[in-house]
Amino acid sequence: MKTPKELRYAKTDEWIKVEGDEGTIGISDYAQDQLSDVVYVELMVEEDDEVSIGDILATVESVKAAADVNFPVSGTIIAINEDLADAPEVLNSDPYEAGWMVKIKLDDPSELDDLMDADGYEAYNQERE
Amino acid sequence: MFTPHTPQEIEEMVKVIGVDSIEDLFLKVPKEFRFPRLDLPEAMTEMEIASELKEISSANASTDDFISFLGAGAYHHYIPAAVDMILRRGEFYTAYTPYQPEISQGTLQAIFEFQSLMTELTGMDVSNASHYDGATAAAEAANLAYHFFRGKRRKILVSRAVNPQYRETIRTYMQGLGDVDVLGDEVGDESLSNDEYLLNMVDNDTALVMVQYPDFFGRIYDYTKLIDLAHAQGVLVAIVFNPTALGLIKPPGDFDADIAVGDGQPLGIPLSYGGPYLGIFTIKEKFVRKLAGRLVGETVDIDGQRAYVLTLTAREQHIRREKSTSNICTNQGLMALAATIYLSVLGKNGFKQVSNLCFQKAHYAAEQISALEGYELAFPDQPFFHEFVIKTPRPVNELNLHLQDHWILGGYDLSQDYPELENHMLIAVTEMISKEEIDEFVSVLSEVNHD
Numbered sequence: 001m002k003t004p005k006e007l008r009y010a011k012t013d014e015w016i017k018v019e020g021d022e023g024t025i026g027i028s029d030y031a032q033d034q035l036s037d038v039v040y041v042e043l044m045v046e047e048d049d050e051v052s053i054g055d056i057l058a059t060v061e062s063v064k065a066a067a068d069v070n071f072p073v074s075g076t077i078i079a080i081n082e083d084l085a086d087a088p089e090v091l092n093s094d095p096y097e098a099g100w101m102v103k104i105k106l107d108d109p110s111e112l113d114d115l116m117d118a119d120g121y122e123a124y125n126q127e128r129e
Numbered sequence: 130m131f132t133p134h135t136p137q138e139i140e141e142m143v144k145v146i147g148v149d150s151i152e153d154l155f156l157k158v159p160k161e162f163r164f165p166r167l168d169l170p171e172a173m174t175e176m177e178i179a180s181e182l183k184e185i186s187s188a189n190a191s192t193d194d195f196i197s198f199l200g201a202g203a204y205h206h207y208i209p210a211a212v213d214m215i216l217r218r219g220e221f222y223t224a225y226t227p228y229q230p231e232i233s234q235g236t237l238q239a240i241f242e243f244q245s246l247m248t249e250l251t252g253m254d255v256s257n258a259s260h261y262d263g264a265t266a267a268a269e270a271a272n273l274a275y276h277f278f279r280g281k282r283r284k285i286l287v288s289r290a291v292n293p294q295y296r297e298t299i300r301t302y303m304q305g306l307g308d309v310d311v312l313g314d315e316v317g318d319e320s321l322s323n324d325e326y327l328l329n330m331v332d333n334d335t336a337l338v339m340v341q342y343p344d345f346f347g348r349i350y351d352y353t354k355l356i357d358l359a360h361a362q363g364v365l366v367a368i369v370f371n372p373t374a375l376g377l378i379k380p381p382g383d384f385d386a387d388i389a390v391g392d393g394q395p396l397g398i399p400l401s402y403g404g405p406y407l408g409i410f411t412i413k414e415k416f417v418r419k420l421a422g423r424l425v426g427e428t429v430d431i432d433g434q435r436a437y438v439l440t441l442t443a444r445e446q447h448i449r450r451e452k453s454t455s456n457i458c459t460n461q462g463l464m465a466l467a468a469t470i471y472l473s474v475l476g477k478n479g480f481k482q483v484s485n486l487c488f489q490k491a492h493y494a495a496e497q498i499s500a501l502e503g504y505e506l507a508f509p510d511q512p513f514f515h516e517f518v519i520k521t522p523r524p525v526n527e528l529n530l531h532l533q534d535h536w537i538l539g540g541y542d543l544s545q546d547y548p549e550l551e552n553h554m555l556i557a558v559t560e561m562i563s564k565e566e567i568d569e570f571v572s573v574l575s576e577v578n579h580d
Binding site for chain 1: 279418443444448449450452453
């Protein structure tokens with residue numbers, strides 16, 4: 001299971017990659033593995049939407065489950081990954097690169113302090129096994 | 130009596146759960162209610178009960194005894210004998226989508242054929258495996274539109290010319306969503322004609338516009354303009370259709386409707402005092418992830434042979450839980466099969482012929498009745514299919530009582546649902562009624578006015 005060091009993680013299995021005051025959000029390798037084969041991704045937000053922590057970002061359907069993806073931070077949507085609609089399987093094959101979901105302008109970078117680093121997230125996952 | 134468990138098995142089970150007997154499981158129920166004495170008559174023999182039931186049923190009057198001009202959502206059509214014969218085969222005799230679907234290939238294939246026929250009939254892309262009836266299918270259309278906009282658009286506009294029972298069912302379904310307003314069917318002269326009134330209410334908070342085709346009064350409208358203008362505001366449009374009419378008039382898919390729903394009862398299903406009927410639900414492909422109910426798909430098995438599966442099930446409640454569009458995870462299996470057999474037996478030409486007969490006979494009847502003194506067409510300028518509204522010289526229920534003396538079931542009394550339509554009778558004419566029977570109906574209507 002991959003857990004890139006440069007990302008931060010939420011207990012609800014989203015990752016965020018921060019560059020300046022912008023963040024890119026997706027779901028973790030652990031999450032895609034739990035879901036199994038993803039067949040459909042519906043992004044629930046559009047560009048310029050303002051969102052808060054916990055708002056629904058997307059619904060992901062796999063062959064055995066449907067799950068919500070939530071925002072780990074607050075902010076304004078600056079881009080969405082339109083390719084996911086036609087290629088949902090990249091969530092399984094490449095969750096940290098091609099599988100990104102949205103880019104967001106952060107309202108408050110201090111919200112990142114409440115998220116886990118890679119070590120913390122790995123430990124959290126082991127606890128759940 | 131059917132006893133699924135032997136006494137030994139029962140003994141084992143009560144032992145495992147730690148009670149002495151099955152009766153102990155009911156101790157929470159107050160003693161006086163536990164085994165109530167039922168005040169039932171003496172038991173009868175099979176012969177006696179058959180005779181009693183026959184006597185009770187003879188108090189009913191059916192369309193076998195009466196000439197029927199009643200429609201208003203349920204129609205008296207001829208049902209070929211083959212429909213019942215095939216329907217009652219043990220292999221098919223189930224009301225539901227199978228719970229272990231893949232081992233029931235025959236049932237899945239029948240549903241797949243049904244879906245294919247429905248898309249062909251409506252000109253839409255996708256049909257689900259069916260709903261309970263036209264009313265619940267209409268309510269699911271509202272549901273789909275609401276979820277398509279993720280609850281952000283909160284107005285559902287429904288024409289006053291949509292079947293009143295459907296509108297009531299839509300409101301029942303929508304009440305759980307709390308913040309949804311079902312509008313557009315307010316009392317008034319303008320709301321009875323479809324286009325302009327609804328169009329004036331369309332805004333960017335509107336999720337869906339629903340119209341009926343032919344509408345509840347039998348009228349046929351061209352919805353091209355309505356749909357174009359609704360789409361311009363991003364609003365979805367649902368058309369409630371009568372399947373028999375589609376043998377003759379342009380299908381909803383050609384209007385670019387997003388959703389087309391209807392009651393499949395006219396397709397080989399008896400009137401049966403109101404049910405079971407059949408909800409037809411069809412959509413454009415882009416809404417398939419929001420589609421309620423079961424969907425059968427065709428695929429190939431491990432050996433490359435054709436096989437059928439339940440598909441896109443992640444839409445459904447057993448996987449998606451509270452996030453699903455609808456809580457419906459079943460279909461009206463037996464009735465869908467009846468419609469499938471009916472359409473297959475009639476074929477394209479036979480079906481068109483039924484449709485045409487209804488149209489021609491209804492127009493003959495309308496012409497004859499509106500020529501009578503005191504009777505006139507309520508909407509003389511609007512084309513209609515096999516149902517039309519007549520303004521009557523006396524209250525409809527009075528006329529209907531007279532007609533019953535002549536073994537005729539008169540039309541539907543519209544004042545029940547439309548206070549503004551006192552003395553208005555909705556008359557349906559299907560292929561079951563002969564010219565002579567229409568003439569008889571006309572002559573009784575004429576007599577009644579001169580009484």
